[in-house]
Amino acid sequence: MTASSPVRxxxxxxxxxxxxxxxxxxxxRGSLGGTVELLLCDVADAPVLQRARDRGIAALTPDVGRFxxxxxxxxPWLASLxxxxxxxxxxxxxxxxxxxxxxxxxxxxxxxxxxxxxxxFAGRDGIGDALAHGVRVxxxxxxxxxxxxxxxxxxxxxxxxxxxxxxxxxLAARIHAAEHALxxxxxxxxxxxxxxxxxxxxxxxxGPGLARRAGRQVAHG
Ligand code: GRF
Numbered sequence: 001m002t003a004s005s006p007v008r009x010x011x012x013x014x015x016x017x018x019x020x021x022x023x024x025x026x027x028x029r030g031s032l033g034g035t036v037e038l039l040l041c042d043v044a045d046a047p048v049l050q051r052a053r054d055r056g057i058a059a060l061t062p063d064v065g066r067f068x069x070x071x072x073x074x075x076p077w078l079a080s081l082x083x084x085x086x087x088x089x090x091x092x093x094x095x096x097x098x099x100x101x102x103x104x105x106x107x108x109x110x111x112x113x114x115x116x117x118x119x120x121f122a123g124r125d126g127i128g129d130a131l132a133h134g135v136r137v138x139x140x141x142x143x144x145x146x147x148x149x150x151x152x153x154x155x156x157x158x159x160x161x162x163x164x165x166x167x168x169x170x171l172a173a174r175i176h177a178a179e180h181a182l183x184x185x186x187x188x189x190x191x192x193x194x195x196x197x198x199x200x201x202x203x204x205x206x207g208p209g210l211a212r213r214a215g216r217q218v219a220h221g
Contacts (some may be wrong), residue, residue: 006035007033007034007087008034008035008037008085008086008087008088009027009032009034009036009038009086009087010036010038010039010081010084010086010088011023011036011039011040011089011090011091011092012041012089012092012094013039013048013093013094014041014043014048014093014094014096015046015047015048015095016046016047016048016093017047017048017049017052017092018179018180019092019113019179019180020036020052020092021051022179022183022184023092023183023184023187024036024052024055026187026188031184031188032184032187032188032191033190034087034088034191036055036057037085038060038080038084039052039059039060040059040060040061040077041061042061042062042094042096043061044061048093060080062076062077074098074099075101078101078102078105081102088106088109088110088111088187088190088191088210089102089106089110090110090111090183090187091110091112091113091145092112092183093113094112095124097149098145099147100147103146107146108144108210110144110145111142111143111144111155112142112143112144112150112152113141113142113179114126114140114143115127115175115176115179116129116138116139116140116141117137117140117141117159118141118143118150118154118157119150120135121138122149126138126150127175130162131171135162136161137159137160137161138160138162138171138175139158139159139178140175140182141154141156141157142154142155142157142183142186142187142190153197153200154200154202155189155202156189158181158182160175160178189204192209193205193209194206194209195207195209196208
């Protein structure tokens with residue numbers, strides 16, 4: 001089954017928020033497959049909060065403690081997502097590990113963007129690690145979120161060349177530009193088009209596509 005009415009999205013972000021901006025702009029153009037209803041941010045002075053305010057999108061900074069999310073911390077987050085009728089969660093530079101409290105209710109309905117061609121260079125510094133390794137091609141990946149970090153089934157990827165003379169900043173700028181095109185389009189396909197999951201492999205073109213509500217399962221195979 002494919003989504004037939006606009007999906008209600010929340011974005012989880014911790015920092016600059018350029019991907020939040022790309023997602024919100026796509027939603028405003030009607031090309032995301034739904035509306036960005038909520039920003040959840042774990043950093044009280046993150047620039048992404050101002051971006052949400054500028055766009056009139058509700059922004060919450062739940063108290064999550066200083067170092068890492070404890071399971072009990074995620075309950076207010078989950079309550080906020082439910083209060084806003086959120087159907088799909090989009091992680092965009094969210095630098096905190098999530099746990100089952102939040103992951104389980106949104107299984108199959110939570111995406112993330114990572115700045116490398118996964119499974120290469122998972123982890124906190126996908127750009128720096130790719131540059132240090134000396135690869136000639138890196139990129140960005142949109143994937144389903146699962147408990148293991150940066151490891152869920154891949155929805156979409158874009159390759160980005162590493163050029164001679166690249167610094168971390170020049171490579172990051174090229175990857176971010178690719179992300180801003182990739183993420184909104186991957187979200188639109190994910191919520192609007194049919195797809196199926198065979199093992200780890202997502203195939204577009206037929207299948208049940210997005211399972212929108214908690215309790216409905218994404219079909220496997
Ligand atoms: C992006 O590179 C994204 O891939 C990674 O964190 C960065 C967030 O950047 N997960 P921004 O806050 O969206 O500008």
